[in-house]
Amino acid sequence: MDLNLVRVFVSVFETRSLTLSSQRLHVTQSAVSQSLRRLRETLDDPLFERAGGEMRPTALAEAIADDFREALAKIDGVVESTHGFSASTSDRxxxxxxxxxxxxxxxxxxxxxxxxxxxxxxxxxxxxxxxxxxxxxxxxxxxxxxxxxxxxxxxxxxxxKREGYSVVMSTINRWAALPLTTETYAALPHAAVTSDSGAPLIDVARERAGITVTPIVTVQHFAALPRLITESTELVATIPEAIARGWATTWPLAVHPVPFEMAPIExxxxxxxxxxxxxxxxxxxxxxxxxxxxTPAEFSTIHAEQEPDARSPGW
Structure with missing residues (x-):
């Protein structure tokens, strides 16, 4: 069997897509389709069927996939141990x-x-x-x-990296200059960011502390928060500490530690x-x-209304 047919099979099995496979293998989509046709004839099985916008493997494809992948891995390992990967010339x-x-x-x-x-x-x-x-x-x-x-x-x-979270609120918030207790934190209205990948871990820490928070406003991007928070007398947000400290240098924000036990996010x-x-x-x-x-991360582009940049040493 032509080794290239096996490589096409593994790529389609992993990506579930002829388009992604052609991009990965640096060939045309037509070439992938032709290779798949030859492989179907050789194995006398459809191998993949279109379903919901993807190429779904048949029972035979599922059965042979691990063996094909293992074979390719061994072959690629031998080749790469001989020639190695050349970063300076690669166009991957x-x-x-x-x-x-x-x-x-x-x-x-x-x-x-x-x-x-x-x-x-x-x-x-x-x-x-x-x-x-x-x-x-x-x-x-x-x-x-x-x-x-x-x-x-x-x-x-x-x-x-490891990073903690902090609570930010406007300096006009009546709790800005006072210690933030668990009870106050739970009672205050919250803003959240849908793109914050650490949010599920914050929720877990809150649940362990017996705190239930339902945001009254949810935004798509962190850049929407500074003005939203600073112009409110009540709203708070729980965000990465590095960003909170950076914003506090250019926005009228008070920064508090989270009032519950929460290990740094890894x-x-x-x-x-x-x-x-x-x-x-x-x-x-x-x-x-x-x-x-x-190196530290740079969040100077997270600002709104052309406010001065806020640089931060965190993640």
Whole structure:
């Protein structure tokens, strides 16, 4: 059997997409379809059927997938051990899943590190979807993901940063100059950000403390919070401490520690478990880890109404 047919099969199995497979393999979608047709004839099985916008594997495809992936991994391992991955000449495109904060605070340093060693490599950022990221990593849809969540699956991971959370409120809030108790925190109206990937961990810490919070306003982006909070006499928000301290230098905000026990959130770097181009992913994982561990993040672009930049040393 033509080894390229096996590679096409594994790619379609992982991505569930002819389009993504063609991009990953650097061939046309027509070439992927033709390879899949030849493989179907060889194995006398449809292998994949269209369902809900994706290529869903048949029972036979599910049965042979692990063996095909293992075979490819061994072959690629032998080739890469002989030739290695050349970052300086590679023109691969890598996909990294990042939250809004990740894209703002970490992407510039990641790009600088990657581009320095691999000037022809392309980086595509995918919006982090907590409910889907495990599947994306399993199927190789993304190469890396940066998330505070403890993902299921046997993914290689590394804790690259730790960050606490703080409570911010306007300086005109009557509680601004007073100690923030658990009771007061629970009683105050809250604002939340849908793109905050650490929000589920905050909810867990609140539940352990017996606190129930239902936000009365939910915004899509952190940039909407400063003006919203500072112009309210009651509204509060629980946000990463680094951003809170930075905003307090340019906005009339009071910053309080969270009034309940909450360990710092650990930010994890995950790499995909798929078998395609393992040497390249090894290099990317190590390079991104060094970028995240070695420098502070920069959140100066999170401001509103052209307020002065707020620089912060956190994540």
């Amino acid at each position: 495109r890598f996909r990294i899943a990042l939250s809004e904060l990740g894209e703002i605070g970490w992407l510039p340093e990641i790009f600088e590190r990657v581009h320095k060693e691999a000037p022809r490599v392309e980086i595509e950022v995918v919006a982090l979807a907590p409910a889907q990221v495990s599947e994306w990593l399993s199927r190789g849809i993304v190469d890396l993901a940066i998330s505070p969540a403890e993902l299921s699956g046997a993914f290689e991971r590394r804790v690259v 930010l994890r770097l995950y790499r995909r478990s798929a078998t395609h181009h393992t040497g390249a992913i090894d290099w990317l994982f190590a390079t991104v880890a060094r970028a995240l561990e070695g």
